[in-house]
Amino acid sequence: MSWTEERISTLTRMWEGGSTASQIADELGGVSRNAVIGKAHRLGLKSRPSPVKANEKTGEKAVEAKPAEAVTTEAEAPAAKAREVAADRAVQPQAAPVAAPRASAPVPTPSARPQAVEDDDEEEVDAAPVTPAAPTPRIVSVGPGGFLRQGPGDQQAPIPPAPPRRLVPAKPSADIADKTSLLDLNDRVCRWPMGHPGEADFHFCGDKVNPGFPYCVQHCGRAYQAQLPRGARRPPPPLPFGGPRVR
DNA sequence: CCCTGATTCGC
DNA sequence: GCGAATCAGG
Secondary structure, rough: OOOOHHHHHHHHHHHHOOOOHHHHHHHHOOOOOOHHHHHHHOOOOOOOOOOOOOOOOOOHOOOOOOOOHHHHHHHHHHHHHHHHHHHHHHOOOOOOOOOOOOOOOOOOOOOOOOOOOOOOOOOOOOOOOOOOOOOOOOEEEEOOOOOEEEEOOOOOOOOOOOOOOOOOOOOOHHHOOOOOHHHHHHOOOOOOEEEOOOOOOOOOOEEEEOOOOOOHHHHHHHHHHHOOOOOOOOOOOOOOOOOEEEE
């Protein structure tokens, strides 16, 4: 297997979307988890909390920094400092999300604070468990491009019941002449289907895509689901094309 | 044990 | 550039 343009874009999208290397490798097929990680690093999209590199020294003698390294690894210094600071204040159950150099890789922790990662330099530790009576949907995390992932149980009836009717094969009605048809699809328009294939008014969203995704920002929120914490995962991630191939 | 990502290094 | 082997934390 070679790293084609498409496979690289899938890798990049899923990696920045928070998928694990194993999931990505599974999805791509023909490559190992290591291959995915190796490629991701070669592409320059590092970041993401690593289980092994989470803490960097909590002891007092943490100041062993080599002088030469301080210069060459300039980019890593702020992150390391952020970790130290986080460790210095209260010991939090979750490691402080390290700010990625670019592409705000969101740490999908549904139980965590719903707000986007900010430079919370405040002591606002009191939970303030949102508004109890707020009817707002549970927004769990923010994806690249700014779309809000829906919560694990928040699918908004994505599959309306199939209407009993005869299918209309090849005669698009005139009132969708200005809508995005199958032939109008390209890399820049949202491919989210509207209606059912075969219906006279079936078309696609057609909005401008969230860069790197096949959908617009709004539909990315429908298409991509925030991850459940480990142990509570319900596997079947609905993929529009039937899911990863079985090997 | 399982999982994770990071790193190394021979190819 | 690629990825298996290895490392190391959860």
